[in-house]
Amino acid sequence: MKYIDGYRQGDAGKFLGKRIVENAALLADKHEPIYIMEVCGSHTMAISRFGIRDLLPPNVKLLSGPGCPVCVTDAGYIDAALSLARKDVIIATFGDMVRVPGSKKSLADVRSEGADVRICYSPAQAITLAQENPEREVVFMAIGFETTMAPVTTLIPSAEACGLTNLSLLTAFKLVPPALNALIADAEVKVDAFICPAHVSAIIGAEAYRPYVEERGVPCVVCGFEPLDILYGIDNIVSQFLNGECALVNQYSRVVTDAGNATAQKLFETFLTPVDAGWRGIGVIPMSGMGIREQYEKYDAAKRFGVSTDGGSPDPGCMCGDVLKGKIIPSDCPMFGDACTPQNPVGPCMVSSEGSCAAYFKYER
Amino acid sequence: MCLAVPMKLTAIDATGKGVSELEGTTYSVDLSLTPDAKAGDYLIVHAGFAIEKLDQEEADERLKLFEGMAQMYAEQDTAK
Ligand code: SF4
Numbered sequence: 393m394k395y396i397d398g399y400r401q402g403d404a405g406k407f408l409g410k411r412i413v414e415n416a417a418l419l420a421d422k423h424e425p426i427y428i429m430e431v432c433g434s435h436t437m438a439i440s441r442f443g444i445r446d447l448l449p450p451n452v453k454l455l456s457g458p459g460c461p462v463c464v465t466d467a468g469y470i471d472a473a474l475s476l477a478r479k480d481v482i483i484a485t486f487g488d489m490v491r492v493p494g495s496k497k498s499l500a501d502v503r504s505e506g507a508d509v510r511i512c513y514s515p516a517q518a519i520t521l522a523q524e525n526p527e528r529e530v531v532f533m534a535i536g537f538e539t540t541m542a543p544v545t546t547l548i549p550s551a552e553a554c555g556l557t558n559l560s561l562l563t564a565f566k567l568v569p570p571a572l573n574a575l576i577a578d579a580e581v582k583v584d585a586f587i588c589p590a591h592v593s594a595i596i597g598a599e600a601y602r603p604y605v606e607e608r609g610v611p612c613v614v615c616g617f618e619p620l621d622i623l624y625g626i627d628n629i630v631s632q633f634l635n636g637e638c639a640l641v642n643q644y645s646r647v648v649t650d651a652g653n654a655t656a657q658k659l660f661e662t663f664l665t666p667v668d669a670g671w672r673g674i675g676v677i678p679m680s681g682m683g684i685r686e687q688y689e690k691y692d693a694a695k696r697f698g699v700s701t702d703g704g705s706p707d708p709g710c711m712c713g714d715v716l717k718g719k720i721i722p723s724d725c726p727m728f729g730d731a732c733t734p735q736n737p738v739g740p741c742m743v744s745s746e747g748s749c750a751a752y753f754k755y756e757r
Numbered sequence: 758m759c760l761a762v763p764m765k766l767t768a769i770d771a772t773g774k775g776v777s778e779l780e781g782t783t784y785s786v787d788l789s790l791t792p793d794a795k796a797g798d799y800l801i802v803h804a805g806f807a808i809e810k811l812d813q814e815e816a817d818e819r820l821k822l823f824e825g826m827a828q829m830y831a832e833q834d835t836a837k
Pocket residue numbers: 709710711712713715722725726727728729732733737738739740741742743749
C-alpha cells in the first residue's frame with residue numbers, strides 16, 4: 393500500500409536525519425537544546441518503533457506528552473466501571489482498558505471473578521450487544537481524545553434511532569487543546585515546540601493550534617504517524633528555530649484540513665458539553681473533557697447508576713504523571729522494567745499499547 | 758489509540774455501510790462521520806469508522822517529495 397510504505401522509505405529518512413543533524417549543528421552555537429513534545433501516544437510509539445531518537449543530535453530532544461487516552465484515565469474511572477461490572481452490567485470496552493489498574497483491581501481481575509466484560513473493536517458493537525441483551529444493561533467505556541470521541545459519540549444518535557433503553561456511556565473523554573494549555577503554563581515542563589497529533593487534528597483542524605503559535609510563541613507542526621512524516625516535522629521545527637521563526641505548519645495535509653471534520657464537530661455540539669476532567673497523575677484540568685448534555689442524560693452511565701468517576705487512589709509509586717508531562721522518561725521511574733512490566737503493569741503507561749512506558753520497554757531498553 | 762489506517766473504499770452497500778479494502782482483506786466501515794465519501798476514495802479508518810478522507814493529490818505530492826529525498830541521498834552516497 394503506497395500510502396503506508398511510501399512514507400517509510402529508509403533513504404528519505406536518512407536524508408532527513410542528515411539534514412536535521414546539519415541544521416542542529418548550526419543551531420547549537422546560538423540556542424540551547426530544543427525540547428520537542430510529541431503530544432500523541434501514537435507518535436510516541438512510532439518514534440520508538442522506527443528508532444527516530446537514534447537519528448537525532450544531542451541538542452534536539454523529544455519528549456512524550458499526555459496524548460494516550462488510556463494512560464490519562466483516572467483510577468477512579470476504572471473503579472466506577474468495576475462497581476458496575478459487579479452489578480451484573482455488561483461492560484463493553486476497547487481492549488486497551490481491560491488491564492489498566494484502578495485503585496486496587498482491573499477489569500481483567502473482575503472478569504476472572506465472573507464479571508461480563510466484552511472487548512469491542514468498534515463502538516458500534518455496543519449497539520449490537522444492547523440489542524442482543526435486551527434484559528441487561530450495557531455500559532460502554534467512552535474514553536478517548538477527539539479522534540475516538542467522534543465514533544463513540546455516534547452511539548447516542550444510534551441508540552436513539554434503534555430505540556435502545558439499555559445502553560449508556562461511562563464518559564472520560566479528553567480534549568487535547570486544554571492539555572496543551574496546561575503544559576505550557578506549567579513552569580516545570582520544558583517544551584519549545586509541539587508535534588501535534590495526526591488524527592485528533594483531523595477532527596479539530598490545524599487552525600486549533602493557532603493560539604499556541606501566535607499568543608504563546610510555541611511552534612506547532614501537525615504530523616502524520618509514519619516515520620517520514622515525523623522526521624519531516626522535526627526537520628521543520630529545527631529549521632524554524634534556526635531561522636528564528638515560529639509558525640503553525642500542517643505537514644499532514646493529506647488528511648488534516650484547517651477547519652477539521654465538520655460532521656464530527658456538529659456531533660459533539662449536539663450531544664456533548666465541556667466539563668472539568670481529571671487526568672491521571674496530572675490532576676484536574678478545567679474544561680478539558682466532554683460529558684453528555686443534560687437532555688441526553690439517560691445515556692450517561694455515571695448519572696444513570698449514580699457512580700463517581702473521580703480520582704481514585706492509584707499506586708503512589710507510579711510516576712506516570714511525570715512521564716505524561718515529559719518531566720521524566722520512563723526508565724527514570726524506579727519501577728520501570730522491574731516491578732512494572734507489560735506483563736505486570738503498575739500504571740496505565742505500561743499497559744496501553746501507546747503508553748510511553750510500554751513503548752520504551754518494547755523498543756528502547 | 759488514535760492510530761488509524763488508510764483504506765480504499767470499494768463500495769457502499771444498501772444500508773449505507775462502506776466496504777473497504779486493505780492489503781487484500783475486506784472491512785466494513787461506518788461512514789457516518791464522512792457523509793460525502795464515494796467509492797474509490799481513500800479513507801482514514803479508526804475504530805471501525807472513517808474519520809476523514811485522504812486527499813490523494815496531497816498524498817501523492819508528498820510521496821514525490823520523499824522519493825526525491827531518497828534519490829538525493831542515494832546519489833550522495835554513491836558519489837562518496
Ligand atoms: S514504569 Fe510503570 S510504575 Fe513507572 S511510571 Fe511507567 S507505568 Fe508507572
